[in-house]
Amino acid sequence: MGRTRTFNSDAVLGAAGNLFRQRGYRDVSIADLEKATGLVSGSIYNAFGDKAGLFKAALQHYVHWFVRQRLTAFAGPDATLDDLEKLFLSVLEEPLSDGYGCLVTNSIVEFGNAEGIASEGIAQTLGMVRDAIDGVLRRELGPKASDAATMHLIVLYHGILTLSRSRTSFDAMAQMVRTEFDRLKNLRIRATSPRIKPL
Template sequence: MARTRSFDRDAVLAAAGNAFRQHGYRDASIAELERATGLVSGSIYNAFGDKAGLFRAALEHYVHGFVRQRITAFAGADAGLEELEQLFVSVLEPPLSDGYGCLVNNSIIEFGNAPGIASDGINETLALVREGVASVLAREIGPAAAELEVMQLVLLYHGVLTLSRSGTSLEAMRSAVGATFDRLRAARSRHNNKQ
């Protein structure tokens, strides 16, 4: 008779995601994943198939839970420039300021754009960020001005996530984000004055 699963799937996926965030896919050993999740290797294999299956599930959990919630909160239908700025600033605060970066961004660096175990999560996140940024900017500074700014903000966002792992001063990055959003607030004022 098969035993029933007796673990909290969300907690296991969050712990595995954190281990992959800290070590990367290649360097996260099964022993490390056992320590992080509290599961033995047999349970990991029974529940997820293999290390790649656990990674896919942890990445999906991270994208659908953490990333999607952040984009909805900071770049949702009612968000303005101030909320969007908080998306960027929050990267410089716990839990993302711990020096390990973002699981998706780290996966972009580790896997690139090759089809594989991370590609769905990477593509979904890139689309979520781009669409969230684009919708806020279109509302706040107008569609024509937003077109140019969207890619700059996407680059800034992923750059901050990457540099948060490098020991770059969080205050220097916070200042750069602030200067960017000051410029966007000025563009919003010009847009509002034209209407």
């Protein structure tokens, strides 16, 4: 009869995910994971199979408990452009402002478009981000204006998450976000203003 798990799964997956976020998949060893999670290697192998299994579980945990919750909070069904702007600015605040970026974005950089252990989490996140941004833009700007603007904001969002790992000024990136959302808010005003009929 197998032994039941006696560890807190959320705490273990959170700790492992944070370590992978900081150092990447390839540079993390089982010994590093033991230290970060408090589990011995046997428990890691029994619960997750191997390092790849733990990474996949930690990435799914991150997508569900961090990415999804942020998108719901800032870009849910009633969100406005002002709320969406806060999502972008929040990337430059704690906990993402620690210089290690986002586990999903880092995985895109590390693994590229090859099919593998990060593919599912990356695809889920890209889809959720696209749908959340597009939903806000369709409500605020109308369907005609939303397609190009959605892709523009997706690139901006993941670009900020990538550059947050560099020495790029957070203040400069925040100013760029504000400028872009000022432009979108002007489009919103024009989209909702009644048209003046020519005399």
